[in-house]
Amino acid sequence: MSKISALLKASHFGPTVLVTTIAFFFARHYWWEGPACVIAFGVFVGQLIVGWSNDLYDYQDDLSHQRMKKPLVAQKISFDELRRWTLWMIPFAFIANLLGPLGITGGLVYMLGIACGVSYNFYFKFTALSPLPYAVAFAALPSCIAISKEIMPPLWMWLGGAIFGVAAHFINVLKDMKKDQQSGIRGLPQRLGSIGSIIAAGVLITAGVMLLFYSR
Structure with a gap:
């Protein structure tokens, strides 16, 4: 049970559950509860990959900052164990999404979002283009579900997803802003600083709400 708890915590469980719930x-809007649960499960296992790969890549940095809430740092699970789980989960996530209700096209769109999340962990978070993977991933999440019903995702859906995704990026980094800057992580929020990131998030959320309001 402790290993399962460590795996869930390493997945960044809060955001993982939030994304799964949104999915x-x-x-459920496009399907009924049965397929909706299957789709949510596929989304969940995809999010596990993003969270686990983040903790694997950040292990040394987390260790240097003594982030004891991280299961790897707290030695609740070993690095090799988490890596094995991640490598096993990648093909499983493809199977769960491409062979489920999302279908091949919808499943690939969702897995594109997962690829963006992983690419953020390994590359984009160090660059000024750090919002890009968030924009693509959050646009892909609702869009893949519409595509699964052979519906072209409307503008408000994918653009709104992208806007709220970038806003989430600015908000998400606030808690570790100073430590990230010390570690040489130079994503766009770190370049703007805490105040700039708060302003950017506020502007984006306002823009997203206005888009949804005027698109109805």
């Missing part, structure tokens, strides 16, 4: 409600 479920979108899926």
